[in-house]
Amino acid sequence: MTITLARFTVAEYHHLVETGVFEGRAVELLEGFIVEMAPEGPGHSDSIRESADWLWANLHDRAKVSEAHPVTLPQSEPEPDIALVVNQRYRDRHPSVPDIFLLVEVANSSLEKDLNEKMRAYASAGIPEYWLVDLLNQRVIVMRQPQGDRYRLSQEYTTGTISPLQFPDVNVPVTLLLGIEN
Secondary structure, X not given: OOOOOOOOOHHHXXXXXXXXXXXXXXXXXXXXXXXXXXOOOHHHHHHHHHHHHHHHHHHOOOOEEEEOOOOEOOOOEOOOOEEEEOOOOOOOOOOEHHHEEEEEEEEOOOHHHHHHHHHXXXXXXXXXXXXXXXXXXXXXXXXXXEEOOEEEEEEEEOOOEEOOOOOOOOOEEHHHHOOOOO
């Protein structure tokens, strides 16, 4: 017996969301598939909150820092833990590819999904920069230069600082991202 999974477009996903069928469930659209999101543990939440606060304070209104809100990609509508997007209002739509500077995922139990499905969705969409904060292995993987469904450049950090491509003067402490900075 062969099982065929149904793929959804972003428009179909929006329609399903509007009907309330996912009420009370944490889901996102990844490469046409509706995927349940893992619940956040305290370390995961703390890393997101502290990193987002730091970015808000240090970007000085040059970008909007979005926490766990949808972004619309051609075949996906994920909810990255942090998104740096063009500083404007998004009343009628979610930020889309031309609006996105950087996406950040914080992984504890979601490491495999973030390294595979999310990375492929982000690279395929042409997201210029993706940071994966791996709390389990205390590292940050910085991926840049999307090509196809991969990133050409990938570098791991355990110490030091990382600067977003769009904001080279902003030096984000790796320890802050990993939740080990006071």
